[in-house]
Amino acid sequence: MAEAAKGGLSLTGLTKRFGGVVAVDDIDLEIQRGEFLTLLGPSGSGKTTLLMMIAGFLDISAGDILLDGASIKTVPAEKRNFGMVFQGYALFPHMTVRQNVGYALDVRGRPKAEIEARVDEMLELVQLQDFGHRKPGQLSGGQQQRVALARALCFAPPVLLLDEPLGALDKKLRIEVQDQLKDIHRRVGTTFIYVTHDQEEALSMSDRIVIMQNGRIEQLGTPTELYERPRTRFAAGFLGKSNFLDLDDGTYALRPEKIDLAPAGRINGAARLSGTISDITYFGAMRKYMVAVEGRQPIEVDVDAWRNPHELQQGQAVDLAWADHAAVRLDES
Amino acid sequence: MRPGLFAKLNVVGAWLALLFLVLPALIAIPVSLTPKRFLSMPKGEYSLRHFETLFTSPEWLSSFAQSGIIAASTALLATSLGTLCAIGLWRVTSRYTEVVRAFLLLPLIIPQIISAMVFYRLLVPMGLIDSYPGLILAHTVLATPLVLITVSASLANFDPKLEQASRNLGAPSWVTMRRVILPSIKPGVVAGALFAFILSWDEIVVTLFISKFTVYTLPRRMWNGIRENTDPTVAAAAVVLIGVTLLAFVIYALLARRRAQMAVAEE
Numbered sequence: 003m004a005e006a007a008k009g010g011l012s013l014t015g016l017t018k019r020f021g022g023v024v025a026v027d028d029i030d031l032e033i034q035r036g037e038f039l040t041l042l043g044p045s046g047s048g049k050t051t052l053l054m055m056i057a058g059f060l061d062i063s064a065g066d067i068l069l070d071g072a073s074i075k076t077v078p079a080e081k082r083n084f085g086m087v088f089q090g091y092a093l094f095p096h097m098t099v100r101q102n103v104g105y106a107l108d109v110r111g112r113p114k115a116e117i118e119a120r121v122d123e124m125l126e127l128v129q130l131q132d133f134g135h136r137k138p139g140q141l142s143g144g145q146q147q148r149v150a151l152a153r154a155l156c157f158a159p160p161v162l163l164l165d166e167p168l169g170a171l172d173k174k175l176r177i178e179v180q181d182q183l184k185d186i187h188r189r190v191g192t193t194f195i196y197v198t199h200d201q202e203e204a205l206s207m208s209d210r211i212v213i214m215q216n217g218r219i220e221q222l223g224t225p226t227e228l229y230e231r232p233r234t235r236f237a238a239g240f241l242g243k244s245n246f247l248d249l250d251d252g253t254y255a256l257r258p259e260k261i262d263l264a265p266a267g268r269i270n271g272a273a274r275l276s277g278t279i280s281d282i283t284y285f286g287a288m289r290k291y292m293v294a295v296e297g298r299q300p301i302e303v304d305v306d307a308w309r310n311p312h313e314l315q316q317g318q319a320v321d322l323a324w325a326d327h328a329a330v331r332l333d334e335s
Numbered sequence: 336m337r338p339g340l341f342a343k344l345n346v347v348g349a350w351l352a353l354l355f356l357v358l359p360a361l362i363a364i365p366v367s368l369t370p371k372r373f374l375s376m377p378k379g380e381y382s383l384r385h386f387e388t389l390f391t392s393p394e395w396l397s398s399f400a401q402s403g404i405i406a407a408s409t410a411l412l413a414t415s416l417g418t419l420c421a422i423g424l425w426r427v428t429s430r431y432t433e434v435v436r437a438f439l440l441l442p443l444i445i446p447q448i449i450s451a452m453v454f455y456r457l458l459v460p461m462g463l464i465d466s467y468p469g470l471i472l473a474h475t476v477l478a479t480p481l482v483l484i485t486v487s488a489s490l491a492n493f494d495p496k497l498e499q500a501s502r503n504l505g506a507p508s509w510v511t512m513r514r515v516i517l518p519s520i521k522p523g524v525v526a527g528a529l530f531a532f533i534l535s536w537d538e539i540v541v542t543l544f545i546s547k548f549t550v551y552t553l554p555r556r557m558w559n560g561i562r563e564n565t566d567p568t569v570a571a572a573a574v575v576l577i578g579v580t581l582l583a584f585v586i587y588a589l590l591a592r593r594r595a596q597m598a599v600a601e602e
Contacts, residue, residue: 059499080502092496096518106504109514157505 008070009035009160009193011056015065018051018217025051027217028065034209035070035160038187038194042204042241043214049197050165052214056195057163058082069160085154085162085192089169091146093138099125099149100134106157124152127186144175148182155190164196168203180206201241205229213237229257233333245301246332253332258304260328263291266319273321275301282316293320360577367570374565385571395556395572402536402553405467409474409535414528416475417482421523422516424483425490436483443480450477451544458545465547473545474535481534482527489523522594529583537576 011033018026026048033039041049054060056067058079066073074082093102101108104121125131128148138146147167154162167183168176184207187194198204204211205225213220213228213236221228221237232238235246238255245256262269266276277295284307291303291314301322314320369375370382389395420439424432442450454473455464463469497519501511517524539554546555553572560569 057499057503059502078502079499080505080507082503083505084503086500086503088496088500090494090496092494092500094497094500094515105501105506105514109501109504109506109510153504 048217085159413478421486478531
């Protein structure tokens with residue numbers, strides 16, 4: 003089912019103003035065909051506005067959108083041929099699952115036999131073969147999510163836009179659906195542009211992540227690049243957790259799981275900081291220690307729960323150590 | 336827990352208010368069964384002779400048919416116009432939308448007697464006085480705001496993402512309207528059509544001004560019947576009129592209940 007002959011998008015100087023408010027601010031972005039790109043940011047960061055402009059539901063204030071080199075700025079939403087999975091799915095409640103999935107081909111006037119065959123293919127892709135004649139209201143949240151996906155992919159769009167598609171699912175189901183989504187992306191080869199505020203979703207599925215804040219791109223890169231080498235305090239804090247250390251030559255970000263923790267005087271190598279444990283929280287797989295260090299913000303240290311040889315106690319004096327490359331110097335002050 | 340004194344008073348008050356509203360209309364029922372030749376309460380004897388007159392007299396039958404045609408045409412026209420209006424106002428969001436909406440609701444607010452005079456002045460030069468088109472036009476103007484209200488209420492619950500989804504899947508706006516928007520707001524459209532039908536079905540004020548000999552609707556014949564003689568056929572007609580109106584509301588209530596049950600089933 004390789005359908006990725008096209009689907010490369012270029013955004014150039016893309017801007018959206020609502021009155022005096024700039025929601026999307028002069029964004030340049032190259033999206034490769036077949037890529038799984040995630041727009042990650044808190045609410046109000048402009049990620050959904052950006053997606054709505056790509057979908058054609060919002061006018062562009064300035065800049066341009068190119069699909070495989072051709073501007074689509076003036077192409078209305080119904081002619082863009084982009085699939086979209088909406089937040090809350092937006093399935094047509096009065097139609098059956100089959101009618102929902104086949105809708106795009108039906109309004110394009112394709113022959114019945116072709117539609118039926120394609121709908122069968124799509125329902126198989128999302129493993130809902132036996133649910134074709136149900137109404138969306140008779141399906142669970144996860145099933146509705148898959149119908150929305152099948153409906154959006156049915157007409158083989160070059161680009162699929164996903165607006166927080168897992169937001170309504172509970173956590174366990176979400177992880178399951180993430181794997182399915184990744185698998186489906188591999189099989190159809192369509193460009194996926196995925197909007198979320200959930201950093202775990204972004205890390206586990208994306209080829210590249212765009213971290214957005216205040217309508218701008220804060221940082222762009224692969225999940226590993228962004229996690230290992232965040233450039234700004236915001237990027238370090240939004241994708242994963244970080245301690246921030248103000249040293250003489252600038253601010254450093256330090257991931258809690260990269261810090262070594264031992265009772266005072268018993269640490270391997272040179273202790274970099276010393277303090278006392280102010281709080282311990284148990285999460286099953288790991289323990290979170292909050293260490294109060296004089297003259298600094300409390301430092302969080304995450305340790306795999308099974309590696310806790312010292313039986314550290316609250317109030318105990320501890321030393322902290324980490325490898326040189328663990329602390330990443332940030333661009334800003 | 337036993338209901339308090341206030342709750343009891345409340346229930347009694349509600350029943351009194353209901354009786355106060357409904358009883359006068361129900362007087363028509365015994366009166367229509369009187370065996371006498373004039374409007375009177377029957378004393379021990381009942382007769383269906385006035386219903387017989389009603390359903391055999393060519394004048395009354397013709398009035399039924401005329402009222403039916405006018406009400407059905409009004410319902411059709413007002414529903415189309417009101418639905419389009421509501422969708423238009425829903426889609427165009429500007430600061431003037433509410434002003435336009437208020438303006439469109441004016442026919443409901445203006446006293447009917449004034450509307451009647453206006454229609455008279457308007458229809459005379461157009462040559463539409465005392466004609467089907469004239470009456471249908473006037474009733475449509477009065478009924479369209481009702482449709483606008485019911486359809487707008489349905490649209491308020493309509494998820495605009497469904498429209499976006501339809502467009503995103505490649506449907507031109509008229510296809511989106513026919514296949515996604517209209518099915519979703521059908522309850523409001525049906526309710527609007529019923530209200531429009533009922534409004535035209537028992538409209539008298541405007542009708543008196545703009546009809547004369549050719550068009551003789553049911554309410555008009557009743558009005559004349561009471562004014563010129565005290566024929567109890569009027570009471571029989573009133574019973575039928577109430578019956579039809581009730582029937583329309585029962586249909587509406589049944590539809591609403593089925594919808595609610597379906598919504599619950601889908602949860």
